[in-house]
Amino acid sequence: MDDRPLMSADSVTCRFRGTTACRDVSLDVYAGEVLGIVGESGAGKSTLLHCLAGAVQPSEGTVTYADAKGHDHAIHGLSESALRQLSRGDWGFVHQSPYDGLRPHISAGGNVAEPLLRCGETRYASLRAAARHWLAEVELDPERLDDPVRTFSGGMQQRVQLARNLVTQPRLLFLDEPTGGLDVSVQARLLDLIRQLASELEVAVVLVTHDLAVVRLLAHRLAVMRQGEVVEQGVTDQVLDDPQAPYSQLLVASELRS
Amino acid sequence: MALPMMAVEGLHKNFTLHRRERLNLSVLTDVSLSVYAGECLALSGPSGTGKSTLLRCLYSNYIAQQGRILLRHSGEWVDMAQAKPRKILAVRRYTLGYISQFLRVAPRVSTLDLVAEPLRAQGVAPNVARSRAERMLQRLRLPEPLWSLPPDTFSGGEQQRVNIARGLIAGFPVLLVDEPTASLDADNRAAVLDCVSEAKRAGTAILGIFHDDDARQALCDRTYDMVAAQPASCAG
Numbered sequence: 329m330d331d332r333p334l335m336s337a338d339s340v341t342c343r344f345r346g347t348t349a350c351r352d353v354s355l356d357v358y359a360g361e362v363l364g365i366v367g368e369s370g371a372g373k374s375t376l377l378h379c380l381a382g383a384v385q386p387s388e389g390t391v392t393y394a395d396a397k398g399h400d401h402a403i404h405g406l407s408e409s410a411l412r413q414l415s416r417g418d419w420g421f422v423h424q425s426p427y428d429g430l431r432p433h434i435s436a437g438g439n440v441a442e443p444l445l446r447c448g449e450t451r452y453a454s455l456r457a458a459a460r461h462w463l464a465e466v467e468l469d470p471e472r473l474d475d476p477v478r479t480f481s482g483g484m485q486q487r488v489q490l491a492r493n494l495v496t497q498p499r500l501l502f503l504d505e506p507t508g509g510l511d512v513s514v515q516a517r518l519l520d521l522i523r524q525l526a527s528e529l530e531v532a533v534v535l536v537t538h539d540l541a542v543v544r545l546l547a548h549r550l551a552v553m554r555q556g557e558v559v560e561q562g563v564t565d566q567v568l569d570d571p572q573a574p575y576s577q578l579l580v581a582s583e584l585r586s
Numbered sequence: 587m588a589l590p591m592m593a594v595e596g597l598h599k600n601f602t603l604h605r606r607e608r609l610n611l612s613v614l615t616d617v618s619l620s621v622y623a624g625e626c627l628a629l630s631g632p633s634g635t636g637k638s639t640l641l642r643c644l645y646s647n648y649i650a651q652q653g654r655i656l657l658r659h660s661g662e663w664v665d666m667a668q669a670k671p672r673k674i675l676a677v678r679r680y681t682l683g684y685i686s687q688f689l690r691v692a693p694r695v696s697t698l699d700l701v702a703e704p705l706r707a708q709g710v711a712p713n714v715a716r717s718r719a720e721r722m723l724q725r726l727r728l729p730e731p732l733w734s735l736p737p738d739t740f741s742g743g744e745q746q747r748v749n750i751a752r753g754l755i756a757g758f759p760v761l762l763v764d765e766p767t768a769s770l771d772a773d774n775r776a777a778v779l780d781c782v783s784e785a786k787r788a789g790t791a792i793l794g795i796f797h798d799d800d801a802r803q804a805l806c807d808r809t810y811d812m813v814a815a816q817p818a819s820c821a822g
Contacts, residue, residue, distance in 0.1 A: 513694075520693075545691075546692075562671050570649050572602075574604035
């Protein structure tokens with residue numbers, strides 16, 4: 329475990345048209361670690377995630393990213409092209425809705441291989457091999473490589489989106505409710521895949537979800553959000569088994585257990 | 587003279603239930619104890635006297651409101667009651683093991699990989715970790731055909747041994763155990779006690795709850811009485 333965070337949010341506040349989506353949020357993300365962010369809909373989880381990924385400008389506060397060479401970047405001060413370079417090469421972002429992260433009219437293989445192409449890989453055979461490999465990793469039939477992605481079911485599209493984000497082997501992966509619409513068995517496989525990415529490839533993962541069972545298995549640390557604020561942060565099992573804040577206690581008490 | 591591995595000083599734990607009009611439940615009052623390398627300390631006392639709560643506090647699964655939990659972690663003392671989350675995770679990865687009564691693991695992962703996981707987390711190569719996991723499962727008498735299966739369909743006793751294998755495999759210097767031999771038959775109980783005794787001989791400091799007399803006699807050197815040690819107001 330490296331002791332320097334890969335990404336740090338320092339007192340981040342995001343306001344839109346009079347409403348405050350997140351308020352004074354500070355958190356750190358480390359290589360090899362899954363950070364879970366939970367809370368009810370409208371708590372500001374997705375806004376925070378988009379802000380960490382540079383897509384939403386904070387009204388106050390800073391987000392700092394340490395690149396592979398150890399240089400720090402205040403990401404909201406970067407030029408558009410510098411930010412694009414980071415988000416293509418170093419980061420992956422899996423959106424809640426597959427249509428936000430995919431091109432529905434091109435093939436599954438094309439969707440998966442495109443980020444590699446953008447990073448400069450032009451050999452057709454390598455692109456196809458990589459697409460095939462990552463489709464298989466997310467338990468999709470590699471024979472469907474050439475089928476347009478709109479012909480896939482929602483859960484399968486979500487897996488194509490994950491494969492598209494893994495193909496460049498990012499250092500930092502943002503996941504916005506990635507397993508929401510998936511069958512239980514596929515969800516388990518994806519959770520295991522994400523866990524392996526973190527532990528073996530030292531990928532840092534920020535996972536936004538409302539599913540406490542998912543964070544219990546996957547997240548090392550957990551932040552609980554309510555009305556835009558982080559009300560509690562800590563080791564995941566501690567936050568879930570001995571929640572301190574009134575809202576965390578309500579959230580945990582409402583969990584369905586098998 | 588043996589080295590103290592864990593020292594608990596003046597530990598208090600209460601639960602504030604915000605949804606029950608901030609009801610305050612005091613479970614631990616002024617608990618102090620220490621555990622030395624190579625010894626086993628048993629927590630004794632009837633149900634409801636906070637034995638499991640104490641183990642959970644020591645693992646930082648529960649937050650203690652007051653007191654110190656000092657652990658010797660890679661040559662320095664760490665106060666688990668004050669440690670930051672990342673430090674707690676590092677202590678759990680290298681120093682402190684916890685064998686709970688329940689196996690809570692990711693679905694669809696084979697038993698062998700689950701048992702190898704604590705070693706993998708320490709950076710041990712996959713093949714080495716797996717062969718050590720095989721040896722551990724063999725010693726704990728888990729039938730080989732089960733190794734490639736996830737443990738969710740196993741019997742209670744089999745799941746318990748998977749849990750014990752996960753707790754013992756990494757050779758943690760300090761081990762918390764909550765009824766390791768409950769629901770095991772005589773042969774399996776003997777196998778578990780054999781493995782835990784071996785860890786103790788190798789210098790592991792063990793703090794545990796043992797309702798079963800065989801286990802207590804085979805392992806424990808001292809007893810900490812939860813009722814006698816705490817002021818009367820909190821017992822029960």
